[in-house]
Amino acid sequence: MRHTTTLRAALAASTHDRIVYDLDGIEGQYAALLRELPGVSVRFAMKACPVDEVLAALARVGAGCDAASPHEIAQALRAGVPAGRIHYGNTVKSDRNIAEAYRLGVRDFATDSLADVAALAVHAPGARVFCRLATSGEGALWGLSRKFGCSPEDAVLVLEAARAAGLTPSGLSVHVGSQQMTSEAWQRALDELAAVTEALNRRGILLDHVNLGGGLPALGVLDKRGRPLDPPLDKMFAVLRAGMQRLREVSASPLDFLLEPGRHLVADHGAIRAHVSRLSARRQLSGERQHWLYLSCGKFNGLYEMDELQYRLEFPTHPDPPYVPAVVAGPTCDSDDAYADEGGLVPVPAAAASGDPVWIFSCGAYATAYTTQGFNGFQPLPYTCIRGGGLSTGGTE
Numbered sequence: 001m002r003h004t005t006t007l008r009a010a011l012a013a014s015t016h017d018r019i020v021y022d023l024d025g026i027e028g029q030y031a032a033l034l035r036e037l038p039g040v041s042v043r044f045a046m047k048a049c050p051v052d053e054v055l056a057a058l059a060r061v062g063a064g065c066d067a068a069s070p071h072e073i074a075q076a077l078r079a080g081v082p083a084g085r086i087h088y089g090n091t092v093k094s095d096r097n098i099a100e101a102y103r104l105g106v107r108d109f110a111t112d113s114l115a116d117v118a119a120l121a122v123h124a125p126g127a128r129v130f131c132r133l134a135t136s137g138e139g140a141l142w143g144l145s146r147k148f149g150c151s152p153e154d155a156v157l158v159l160e161a162a163r164a165a166g167l168t169p170s171g172l173s174v175h176v177g178s179q180q181m182t183s184e185a186w187q188r189a190l191d192e193l194a195a196v197t198e199a200l201n202r203r204g205i206l207l208d209h210v211n212l213g214g215g216l217p218a219l220g221v222l223d224k225r226g227r228p229l230d231p232p233l234d235k236m237f238a239v240l241r242a243g244m245q246r247l248r249e250v251s252a253s254p255l256d257f258l259l260e261p262g263r264h265l266v267a268d269h270g271a272i273r274a275h276v277s278r279l280s281a282r283r284q285l286s287g288e289r290q291h292w293l294y295l296s297c298g299k300f301n302g303l304y305e306m307d308e309l310q311y312r313l314e315f316p317t318h319p320d321p322p323y324v325p326a327v328v329a330g331p332t333c334d335s336d337d338a339y340a341d342e343g344g345l346v347p348v349p350a351a352a353a354s355g356d357p358v359w360i361f362s363c364g365a366y367a368t369a370y371t372t373q374g375f376n377g378f379q380p381l382p383y384t385c386i387r388g389g390g391l392s393t394g395g396t397e
């Protein structure tokens with residue numbers, strides 16, 4: 001893909017394992033998103049890439065952050081994100097979390113229950129709250145359907161309770177599930193948002209914003225069988241534009257629109273330089289002889305999502321066949337540290353030898369945050385941030 005050129009150069013220059021983030025690529029992705037959805041404010045879901053340079057780059061071009069804990073808020077502030085552009089997007093928070101966030105200057109809080117509203121009224125007096133509606137998560141690789149959000153009826157009760165407790169009921173939010181693959185999911189969410197907005201208006205609650213959440217997909221990842229996912233991005237944007245227009249029409253008050261993309265902004269602009277640990281063949285219990293390609297990084301140091309998807313791999317020292325079909329796996333003693341059992345085999349160079357470099361693309365989202373503190377002694381990857389010229393702008397060794 002076009003945007004991998006600068007990443008490729010940085011990977012080629014790496015003699016050791018590392019993860020590389022292309023800041024120009026991430027900024028370009030942000031700009032492209034705003035061209036598709038003019039006027040929308042972005043609150044980057046920072047768990048998708050909690051890297052100082054990435055947060056700072058996005059802050060400079062105007063994005064804020066969707067933070068989920070006081071530590072994330074503090075990191076966003078250190079990276080230069082103004083407190084007014086940070087919201088506490090996690091519906092799960094303790095009294096102490098709320099008080100700390102409030103002390104750090106955050107005034108916008110997600111909620112989805114009466115218990116949380118009562119705590120916000122005490123520990124974040126007068127704050128603005130937006131209520132998250134539950135979604136089915138249908139059509140997404142990760143549904144996020146059970147743990148967050150309430151029914152439309154409850155959303156009305158929750159925001160009425162917020163008003164009664166001296167908080168400002170300011171908005172509604174949804175999350176249609178991560179790596180959402182269908183435009184219909186947004187259509188359903190937007191229909192529901194319109195209905196709840198009208199119900200709230202009838203009770204005299206006037207909203208000032210609607211938060212359409214995350215879920216926009218990465219484009220360069222492969223499904224479990226190794227096929228391109230090919231999400232219908234243009235259709236999604238068309239549904240979002242039409243849905244926002246309709247919401248503006250039904251709302252009794254003027255609405256701003258927020259989006260909390262995580263994956264979509266960073267996934268395709270991060271890549272890993274790893275190496276081959278070993279290519280081996282073993283007869284399995286089924287009697288079948290199976291090739292396994294063990295890489296130096298896997299589920300616990302960069303490829304956490306490898307059980308739900310596959311990544312494009314490149315073997316720069318083996319550009320030519322022959323290839324053998326192999327299961328790709330990480331280096332640890334955990335059997336989950338591998339592509340899914342039912343997954344597709346990956347063609348890998350038959351001559352792949354221990355130490356050979358491997359480039360892994362579209363793994364810029366959820367790599368850093370899901371890295372363990374050295375599971376089995378395999379260390380977190382150092383990272384580098386680059387700009388167009390391949391210029392390094394910071395990172396860790």
Ligand SMILES: *Cc1c(COP(=O)(O)O)cnc(C)c1O
Pocket residue numbers: 045047048066089090175177178179213214215216260261262263264
């Ligand atoms: C994780 C998360 C996001 C980002 O989701 P993506 O699918 O990566 O875009 C957005 N909002 C909230 C509340 C989240 O928890």
